[in-house]
Amino acid sequence: MSRNTTMWTRREWREYFERIQRASEPFRPLRPMARLGGGRVEPAAGFSVRELDEAGLSLEQAQLLDLPVDVGRVSAYTPNVIALREFVRLSRGRP
Numbered sequence: 001m002s003r004n005t006t007m008w009t010r011r012e013w014r015e016y017f018e019r020i021q022r023a024s025e026p027f028r029p030l031r032p033m034a035r036l037g038g039g040r041v042e043p044a045a046g047f048s049v050r051e052l053d054e055a056g057l058s059l060e061q062a063q064l065l066d067l068p069v070d071v072g073r074v075s076a077y078t079p080n081v082i083a084l085r086e087f088v089r090l091s092r093g094r095p
Contacts, residue, residue, distance in 0.1 A: 008079070009039065016041050016079045030087050032068065032080050046070030047080060055084035065091060 008016070016033055019041065032051070034044035046068035052059065054076055062069050065088075 008035070012039055012041060013079065019043070020079075020083055030067065030083050032070070033077065034073075035077060044070060044073065046073070047084065048073035048076055050074065050076040051080045051084060054081045055088065057084065057088065 012035070019033060020030065030047075032044040032047045033041050035041055047062070048070060049059070052062055052067075052069065057065075057067075059069060067084075067087075
């Protein structure tokens with residue numbers, strides 16, 4: 001039985017959000033993360049276009065917010081989408 005690649009373990013989620021907290025502050029661009037083999041999570045070059053779409057952002061809006069975009073990446077990771085949505089919510093001043 002193959003492991004579903006879109007599901008992260010609790011450890012992977014915890015590591016991701018710990019790195020996001022260290023890497024970002026409110027109103028400062030986030031650092032996108034990429035999942036590597038062996039369950040490791042490391043910083044990526046930028047958010048994929050698919051992640052931006054799922055978070056409700058266009059490329060122009062991402063540029064205005066100084067978010068890095070990697071057009072070569074095609075995958076979308078749920079933790080990146082969640083972090084983008086939270087960043088946009090905080091940058092708009094909504095609780």
